[in-house]
Amino acid sequence: MKAKTAVRGSRTGRPIMRLLDALGKRWALRILWELKDERLTFRELRERCDAVSPTSLNARLKELRDLDLLDHDESGFGHTKWGKQLGEQLMALSEWSKKWDARS
Amino acid sequence: MKAKTAVRGSRTGRPIMRLLDALGKRWALRILWELKDERLTFRELRERCDAVSPTSLNARLKELRDLDLLDHDESGFGHTKWGKQLGEQLMALSEWSKKWDARS
DNA sequence: TAAGGGTGCTACTGTTTTTGTAGCACAAGC
């Protein structure tokens, strides 16, 4: 586990702030989403994320790995146990989004 | 309710993609979080969000209002019924983040 | 043994987004 470094914005250091800050960066939520049921290589992940630039993808992957949400092995990138738990919350969000989308 | 316009990135138009895209912009999650239990004026909200620039705050507020997540009246900005539901999911996220933060 | 294919990833330039500061227009209260 890496150090818990300063949070962009808030200095309270509250976990939720660190999390909202990390997830609020572009592609972070999307990356976590795309890896929710399978591990993917860098290039596969890139394609899933609308051909996000490798610059951004690499930056986000580094950050998410530092937060113990993702890891990387010979089969590619995937969720850690923490990432899996977070992925479940995203699933709930997805379910909710359907109702939200169907609003009149 | 406003039109469901194109999503930055993905063109599938799936609700979760529209949502992840909106919430992935800077300060979006934080704004929803800060309004979870009370309505705030523009300036109050700005202070809560670490003095975010008014330019960004205004842009994010417009987007979140277009998504029916926030509204605005004489008492300031606050959650719509949809925003409240999303706020509950953020509360769950906050609870989870405490366990995540306490990882060894 | 070299040629190809796949991996993660970096370099570079240009565009987009965000920031930071100042201040405007409007309304209510005095």
Place this chain on the structure above:
DNA sequence: GCTTGTGCTACAAAAACAGTAGCACCCTTA
């Protein structure tokens, strides 16, 4: 009139991101 508070805009600088190319590495197959 003047102040106070509201939401919000203008503008220039800084940071983040995009898009393209391509590198270094490790395999496999010829």
